[in-house]
Amino acid sequence: MKRDFLTLWDLSSEEIDILLKRAIEFKSGKDANKCPLIGKSIGLLFEKASTRTRVSFEVGIYQLGAQAIYMNPKEIQLGRGETIHDTAKVLSRYLDAIVIRTFSHGTLIEFASNSSIPVINGLSDLHHPCQAIGDLMTILEKKGRLKGIRLAYIGDGNNVANSLIEAASRMEIDIAIACPEGCEPDLDVLERARAEAVGEILILRDPREAAGMADVVYTDVWVSMGQEKEAEEKKRKLKDYQVNNRLLSCAKKNAIVLHCLPAHRGEEITDDVIDGPQSAVLDQAENRLHTQKALLEFLLGNNTR
Numbered sequence: 001m002k003r004d005f006l007t008l009w010d011l012s013s014e015e016i017d018i019l020l021k022r023a024i025e026f027k028s029g030k031d032a033n034k035c036p037l038i039g040k041s042i043g044l045l046f047e048k049a050s051t052r053t054r055v056s057f058e059v060g061i062y063q064l065g066a067q068a069i070y071m072n073p074k075e076i077q078l079g080r081g082e083t084i085h086d087t088a089k090v091l092s093r094y095l096d097a098i099v100i101r102t103f104s105h106g107t108l109i110e111f112a113s114n115s116s117i118p119v120i121n122g123l124s125d126l127h128h129p130c131q132a133i134g135d136l137m138t139i140l141e142k143k144g145r146l147k148g149i150r151l152a153y154i155g156d157g158n159n160v161a162n163s164l165i166e167a168a169s170r171m172e173i174d175i176a177i178a179c180p181e182g183c184e185p186d187l188d189v190l191e192r193a194r195a196e197a198v199g200e201i202l203i204l205r206d207p208r209e210a211a212g213m214a215d216v217v218y219t220d221v222w223v224s225m226g227q228e229k230e231a232e233e234k235k236r237k238l239k240d241y242q243v244n245n246r247l248l249s250c251a252k253k254n255a256i257v258l259h260c261l262p263a264h265r266g267e268e269i270t271d272d273v274i275d276g277p278q279s280a281v282l283d284q285a286e287n288r289l290h291t292q293k294a295l296l297e298f299l300l301g302n303n304t305r
């Protein structure tokens, strides 16, 4: 039976533990010359721009011995009106897995339910699970544990925030989101996470309260891809939610700062924080490569379709 990775709920906490251990092995150089996915072909269907997700998948796929095939929907028949249903069924006959970056999360669900190959969410308007797995690895690497970690997310309750809430819930991290009214995380995500969580999930208005005694301070852009029309309104609402040195001083002294990138410096985060000694954003970006290799090996390693 094929396995998809559309949200964090598609993996159990035990499976996430296994993936993180494997990613740490990959990072250490273990199995650098092994090619567990030799002969396989993995599609990358990207409807939105990407630097990290695209390049880390392409490099990781190559390192595992497989080939990556990048597709822009505008350049395949999907862009001329061929249905998702037909595209999913046809691509399943050629490819061994597909990574999709799209607007509506429903597109991913429709694609996955019509394909016989694993579908990986490379970002939708609602979720960014590959990012969250890389973030977990970074926290584990820097803090030595996940359970009981206090994570403060400051800013827009977007796709990245939603996946972080799910990741926190799976791994017993206490998460506090500070956001203004109208920028809350998705309600369904919150409801399920609260039902499953062992740790705390708080939605606060005061960024200082959320950052108080945090081990990890995380932020993301105020205007996500596809939200350009609401840009001015969102920037106005979020102007008091900047991660700067004053806010960071509320967190623990050894707190780390994460940002999925790309950053809008001077908006959600200041230069001195993102370039400062507590920032782990470059390790965080690198860890996308190692965790996605572990994910691909997990989903495809023993896959006989």
Ligand code: CP
Residues within 6 Å of the ligand: 049, 050, 051, 052, 053, 054, 123, 131, 260, 261, 262
């Ligand atoms: N963090 C992240 O997913 O970056 P890209 O948009 O560059 O892929």
Ligand code: NVA
Residues within 6 Å of the ligand: 123, 158, 159, 160, 220, 221, 223, 224, 225, 260, 261, 262
């Ligand atoms: N929230 C951002 C994340 C980019 C990686 C966006 O969706 O544009």
